[in-house]
Amino acid sequence: GTSPVVVNNLNVPRPAEGQPTLLTxxxxxxxxxxxxxxxxxxxxxxxxxxxxxxxxxxxxxxxxxxxxxxxxxxxxxxxxxxxxxxxxxxxxxxxxxxxxxxSAFNQGFATSEYLAAAWIDQAWHSLGAEEAAAVTDVAGFEASALADIGLDNPLVPTRYSST
Ligand SMILES: [Zn+2]
Structure with missing residues (x-):
């Protein structure tokens, strides 16, 4: 019987004095x-x-x-x-x-950079612990994994890289 209390906060620029708040x-x-x-x-x-x-x-x-x-x-x-x-x-x-x-603008880039990062994760997780520990050239490992699926495009870097 307890009603929920939910608060939404939205940070938007303060309008000029006397002007309404308009949203992008x-x-x-x-x-x-x-x-x-x-x-x-x-x-x-x-x-x-x-x-x-x-x-x-x-x-x-x-x-x-x-x-x-x-x-x-x-x-x-x-x-x-x-x-x-x-x-x-x-x-x-x-x-x-x-x-x-x-709404479709830049979706090719967004999807490719996301998939490339996810693929690198998959490549790491496909290794055993000893195999992963033996990788010394992380950048080379990433480049090889991306080349395997044709996502080694320098114009579309991965969203994130291996730590
Ligand atoms: Zn959410």
Whole structure:
């Protein structure tokens, strides 16, 4: 019978004196994401706290927030919040189309850098402990692993490297 209390905080630049606070698309995305976490907590009715809100397993905790993000450009949702500050006009359709089109921008790079880093992790984990300890040329090991799958492109470095 205890109702949850959820607080969302969003850091946005303070507007000029007397001006309204306006959000960028990135800030709106963060707001929707974090509010998805809030809804997860607010709607949780469970016997065991482990299954509520942000206490769930890490591979599920981002699901409600990702679903909530999906609605940012949903026409009915967009029409309710994306309105011109002076005229109250909804976002023009051509702008909405450009926002949809831009969602795929740079995804080839982002996916490749992520996959390369994940592949390096897999390469390390495919070694036995003694094999891994015997690797002295870490950069060479990484380069070889990436070359094996064709992700050895110097223009797309891995998101992170071996420690
Ligand atoms: Zn999250």
């Amino acid at each position: 698309l990135d800030e709106v995305t963060t707001l929707f994401h974090e509010f998805g976490h809030a809804l997860h907590g607010l709607f949780a009715t469970v016997t065991y706290p482990h299954f509520a809100g942000t206490n769930v397993f890490r591979d599920f905790v981002e699901f409600p927030s990702q679903v909530n993000e999906m609605w940012i450009l949903w026409p009915e949702v967009l029409a309710s919040y994306a309105r011109h500050i002076d005229t109250d006009e909804p976002l023009p359709a051509e702008v909405t189309e450009k926002l949809h089109a831009s």
